Amino acid sequence: MPFYLLAMLATGIVSYGLSIVVQRQSERLGLVKAPNERSSHIIPTARGGGAGIAVAGIAGSGLMAVYGMPILYVVCLLGAV
Numbered sequence: 880m881p882f883y884l885l886a887m888l889a890t891g892i893v894s895y896g897l898s899i900v901v902q903r904q905s906e907r908l909g910l911v912k913a914p915n916e917r918s919s920h921i922i923p924t925a926r927g928g929g930a931g932i933a934v935a936g937i938a939g940s941g942l943m944a945v946y947g948m949p950i951l952y953v954v955c956l957l958g959a960v
Contacts, residue, residue, distance in 0.1 A: 882946055890939030897931025933958065 905911050905925035912924050937958040944951035 883943060883948075886939055886943050886946070890935050890942075893938070894932040894935035897935055898928040899931075901925075901931050902928050 902925045905927060910925060910927040912926050914920050937955055940951040941955040944955055
């Protein structure tokens, strides 16, 4: 299997795992949004799961940049900013 496919698969698995960890720890981290009169939800909702996806995406693009796709250095740096 080509390295790029393995890197993309690993990035997807890591982002899924990190988003689950953030969601489960959201109350302890203070990432629970309480509903108010303008909310579209009626129960407290966890937020911040996208942080795991962003971290995994930056790490995955950095890994792929090191192994042959130098344009992804730009993606990695812009994502980190």
